[in-house]
Amino acid sequence: MSSTVPADTSVSPLTPSSNILILGSGVFGLSTALWLRRAGYEDVTVLDMQDTASHSYSPAAIDSASADLNKIIRFSYGAEIEYQRLATEAAVLWDEWNAQIAAARDEDLPDVLKEGERTLWWRAGMLRMSGGDELSAFELQTLENMEAEGLRDQVFRSDDEVGRISI
Numbered sequence: 001m002s003s004t005v006p007a008d009t010s011v012s013p014l015t016p017s018s019n020i021l022i023l024g025s026g027v028f029g030l031s032t033a034l035w036l037r038r039a040g041y042e043d044v045t046v047l048d049m050q051d052t053a054s055h056s057y058s059p060a061a062i063d064s065a066s067a068d069l070n071k072i073i074r075f076s077y078g079a080e081i082e083y084q085r086l087a088t089e090a091a092v093l094w095d096e097w098n099a100q101i102a103a104a105r106d107e108d109l110p111d112v113l114k115e116g117e118r119t120l121w122w123r124a125g126m127l128r129m130s131g132g133d134e135l136s137a138f139e140l141q142t143l144e145n146m147e148a149e150g151l152r153d154q155v156f157r158s159d160d161e162v163g164r165i166s167i
């Protein structure tokens, strides 16, 4: 009967100087790297099997869920208010990035952002349509949660008496 040595399953705690390797530079890999850096971890490397940076995530060259021409931030989540809050926090960060990009020097930007409006995200709004005359429980709960969080003026219902504010 052979004896086996138990595997060492202990994990060293991370310290600010730990070497951290992230595989995949999609939105989740990059977000993880960004927030680790902001949390004080100094040595974070992101690797990808595709050259996402050189191709600026163009879907013509990069095959990943994050490579696309357009993405939408949805704020309406019915009872799942935590997603509404995350989306609201995210929108503030996207606004900040827009401002940073607008103020950046050309040489600090990737080519794709030097052209056109130098904008990463547009608050274009979003239209939700119902299949019937009544709003679903999901839509009503969303409206209630938007109201509770002081965001009701961001949502326009077709039977609202006042017009929607411009954002």
Ligand SMILES: Cc1cc2nc3c(=O)[nH]c(=O)nc-3n(C[C@H](O)[C@H](O)[C@H](O)COP(=O)(O)OP(=O)(O)OC[C@H]3O[C@@H](n4cnc5c(N)ncnc54)[C@H](O)[C@@H]3O)c2cc1C
Residues within 6 Å of the ligand: 023, 024, 025, 026, 027, 028, 029, 047, 048, 049, 050, 052, 063, 064, 065, 066, 067, 070, 071, 072, 073
């Ligand atoms: C058509 C479509 C539309 C969508 N629309 C929206 C939307 O409007 N709004 C929204 O919020 N979400 C949307 N999503 C969802 C969102 O895009 C994904 O949830 C998100 O992009 C996933 O990111 P990810 O980093 O996990 O994966 P990915 O973006 O797929 O990134 C994974 C990366 O890992 C790399 N990789 C994989 N294996 C290895 C390996 N072995 N070694 C090295 N690198 C590796 C890949 O090359 C890739 O770059 C949409 C998804 C799709 C498909």
